[in-house]
Amino acid sequence: MLDVNGVQKIYRGKDREVEAVRDLTFRLEEGELACLVGPSGCGKTTLLKCIAGLLKPTSGSVEVAGKAVTGPPRDMSVVFQEYGRSLFSWLTVQGNVELPLKEKKLSKERRRTLVTEALEAVGLADSARSYPWQLSGGMQQRVAIARAIAYEPRVLLMDEPFAAVDAQTRADLEDLIRGLWQRFSMTVLFITHDIDEAVYLGQRVLVLSSSPTVVQDDVAVDLPAERDQLTTRSDQRFTELRARVYSEIQNAKNGQAASAPAAT
């Protein structure tokens, strides 16, 4: 569903070059939920922009549903970390969710159905007429998620979406994402710097090395599909996986190669 093939990105400044991403290759099957973790400054956001078609990789390619990405793909939506800046404060909640659908040239009834369904799915059916800035941070990110869902994406990209909300809201939003992923059967790539979050959410955790970035490890998360903030997080397997990802990130920081090659 999502194919990243040898993506490399070099930023060229006036008199120096920065290789943010060296050689990234991975593949997400249809309906998969994968988390991408890596040490800070490892080029996660650069990679996301390349996948989203917002940035052209220096070499390599990205394919979504078998089609090469040259601009923002139609069947992909992105949720950014900075919800306050990503939502348009001059539009109401409903207006924000509906705008991309207008550009998709959907009929009025269809747009209404999708907007209502998406807002209901994130638990904001009553706030349609509010403005984003009248809502709390967690609710604003829900609006951004509703906008992404309403777009009916086959691939959903999320760039550290919960980095700026408090811990309790964060737990709620994590469960919301699991729920939406199961309900709408999308392929989800979730970028985060939080190891616990990555293991809790994903079916798979891709560990990136520090910059210049390669895939350091690919960890399959063999936790049950039904996850719960309390039981899952206290599960022994959760702790083991968490420890494995943690040590890989430490290795990444120290510039060592993966201890064991990825098993996929």
Next chain:
Amino acid sequence: MTTPTTDTARPTTGSQRPAEGRVRGPGAAFPFGSNALLGIAGSACFLLLWEIAPRTGAVSATYLPPASEVLTTLGERLLVAGFWVAVGDTLAGWGLGLAIAFTAAVTLGFVVGSVPALRTFTASTVEFLRPIPSVALIPLAILLYGTDIRSTLLLVVYASFWQIYIQVLYGVADVDPVADQTARSYGLGRLARIRYVVWPSALPYVLTGVRLGAAVALILAVTAQLTIGSPGLGQEIAVAQSGGATALVYALIVATGAIGVLVNVGVRALERRVLHWHTSVRGEIAA
């Protein structure tokens, strides 16, 4: 490149008074608290001084008639049809000039502002043309159009164009990169982004430009009538002056001042209405 100070570049409104600490909904009426009372008291004091100074002989009443006399003269003028024709002419020159300047500045500002190369290409020319005082164009205006309204328009348009144009350039450049990336990721094309993202982002700047431009346009409209003699309040002032009617000169000056105040209040009301979503207006909620 010279940049305007932040308080002119940044949209502002007069509705933020932290002292009050009361939650106020968007588009709330102009506040009428202790600050307003203080303002009224100030104006009353000023009028009183203006009344006393000539009466006590501190200032010669020939040069400064007392406030009551000036206001009475103004009151009489308000009943004369010719006065309203002059007001109409002034407002026509002002409004038409501002409208032309607005249209041109917004169109050009969006085109030039959206193309960085074009902006750099034109920057030095703009920095040369912008500081030229509009009054320096008066001889040119007379040469081209005589005492026609087009002379007034030339000056008004030239002066207010730059005010708006510069603000539009800043506004177009101030689009949040995250908002822009969001719009692009949802497949919004160039035109759609201008309509749904760039325009609303630039709107606070545009309105600041309009407010500055409106004030300058009024100054130039009156100046043109005074010096060129095209019809309007400025010309009335010139006539009153040559007839030695001091009180009338003052009365007409007060009238132009009143128009200026009304114009500013009007633009501010427009700002509050159009920008009800903007941080400068909504104020009360910490985002």
